[in-house]
Amino acid sequence: MPTALVTGVSRGLGIRICHELKAAGYRVLGVGLSVAPQHVPLDDYRVVDLREPVSCELFAGEAVDVLVNNAGVYLDDPRGGYGDLFALSLADLRETFAVNLFGATQLVQRYAPPMLARGSGRVLCVSSGMGRLQDADGASFAYRASKLALNALVLGLARHFERRNADLSAFAFCPGWIRTDMGTRTAPNDPRLAAEDLVRLLKLPAARSNGRFFRGRQELGWDTSGPLVVN
Ligand SMILES: NC(=O)c1ccc[n+]([C@@H]2O[C@H](COP(=O)([O-])OP(=O)(O)OC[C@H]3O[C@@H](n4cnc5c(N)ncnc54)[C@H](OP(=O)(O)O)[C@@H]3O)[C@@H](O)[C@H]2O)c1
Numbered sequence: 001m002p003t004a005l006v007t008g009v010s011r012g013l014g015i016r017i018c019h020e021l022k023a024a025g026y027r028v029l030g031v032g033l034s035v036a037p038q039h040v041p042l043d044d045y046r047v048v049d050l051r052e053p054v055s056c057e058l059f060a061g062e063a064v065d066v067l068v069n070n071a072g073v074y075l076d077d078p079r080g081g082y083g084d085l086f087a088l089s090l091a092d093l094r095e096t097f098a099v100n101l102f103g104a105t106q107l108v109q110r111y112a113p114p115m116l117a118r119g120s121g122r123v124l125c126v127s128s129g130m131g132r133l134q135d136a137d138g139a140s141f142a143y144r145a146s147k148l149a150l151n152a153l154v155l156g157l158a159r160h161f162e163r164r165n166a167d168l169s170a171f172a173f174c175p176g177w178i179r180t181d182m183g184t185r186t187a188p189n190d191p192r193l194a195a196e197d198l199v200r201l202l203k204l205p206a207a208r209s210n211g212r213f214f215r216g217r218q219e220l221g222w223d224t225s226g227p228l229v230v231n
Contacts, residue, residue, distance in 0.1 A: 003027045005064045005111065007050065007103065008071025009042065010034035012180030013126065016195035017068055018042060024199050029059055032071065050103025051095060054110060063118070064111045066202060069104035069125045069150075074182050076142045083139040093142045100146035105153055112157055112170075119166035122202050122209075125154050127172040129215060133223045151213065151222065158211035169210040173198055176215055 004021045008014040009030035015037075021028050022041040030040065031048035046058060050071055075092040076083050104125055115121025129135055131147025154172045161168035175194035179187045197216045201209060213220045 001025060001027050002065040003029060003062055004066035004068060005029045005031070005059065005062075005107070006068040006070055007048075007107065008032050009040050009045070010037035012182060013175055013178060013191045013194060014070045015040050016191045017070055017198060019192075020195040020199040021066075021068075026066065029062060029064070031058070050106070051098040054103070054106040056110070058110065063114065065115075065120065066122045066124070067107055067111045068198070069107060069123070071099060071103060072126065072182070073099045074140070074143045076140050077182075078139045079184065085138065085141045088142055096142040096146045097149070100143070101149045101153065104150055108153060108157055112160070115168060116160065116164055119164065119168065121168055123154075123157055123170040124198065124202065125150050125170075125172050126198075127151055127154070127174055127213065129174045129176075129220060131172075132213075132220075134228055136228070154213075155211060155222075161206070161210055167206050169204070169206040171201070171209045171211065172213040173201060174213070174215040174220060 004026040006014060006017050009018050010032045018028050018030060018040050027043045030042045030045045033049055035047060037045060048054060073096055075096050076088050108123060112123055127150050128147045130144045131151050136144055151172050154170050157170040161170055176189045177183055177187045178189045178191040178194050179185055180191055200217060201214055213222050
């Protein structure tokens with residue numbers, strides 16, 4: 001039975017990902033801030049604050065076949081009246097990067113080398129279309145920049161995987177605008193369907209997913225070339 005490790009499992013997309021992985025036959029390990037996540041089908045769970053250094057003892061001895069970096073924060077959400085670049089506090093900029101990038105990076109550093117050694121594994125980072133340069137609109141700088149950097153992490157890891165020429169894939173996934181605490185109740189899309197798409201993508205052959213950026217099941221692509229801002 002393959003083992004998947006998912007971050008941010010106590011609510012939102014994370015819960016749905018755990019349900020879909022379980023239904024697909026995975027052993028599911030979870031981490032998050034919540035002391036005791038409810039209604040999540042987990043085989044094991046640890047409280048981990050991704051703003052802090054991740055212990056090298058975390059799930060020691062477990063062979064993680066799939067890492068899903070799902071946890072994220074969106075602190076400079078303009079819907080909360082606080083999205084402007086010039087109003088952004090350094091503390092919120094730091095926290096956004098701590099969770100969205102540094103947390104994911106630590107887990108990649110911890111779990112991708114054994115995948116490389118085994119010659120198999122999947123690393124999926126839940127990113128956002130807002131992390132594409134062409135989508136930058138002047139608001140939500142912290143969130144956008146953190147997802148742009150997360151995309152760079154995916155591409156860096158994908159290069160390592162590509163060189164190994166094995167069943168290894170690292171890719172980014174945008175769930176679309178979904179109904180969660182982050183997405184709000186007014187979002188048009190169901191997180192359950194996004195989780196279904198995500199788990200289907202994990203089953204693609206490595207050559208069809210490594211180094212790519214998906215929204216739903218479709219390839220979104222990274223960015224366009226040429227001037228993005230024209231006066
Ligand atoms: N919602 C959308 O429309 C949308 C669109 C595009 C991309 N995304 C991305 O999808 C992912 C999931 O978002 P969501 O909508 O499910 O958000 P959410 O409902 O706000 O849930 C966020 C999750 O991240 C975890 N988390 C936050 N800070 C953490 C920390 N310091 N350490 C460990 N875990 C932490 C939370 O854990 P606790 O519950 O334990 O606090 C929670 O499980 C995120 O990466 C987000 O950027 C969402």
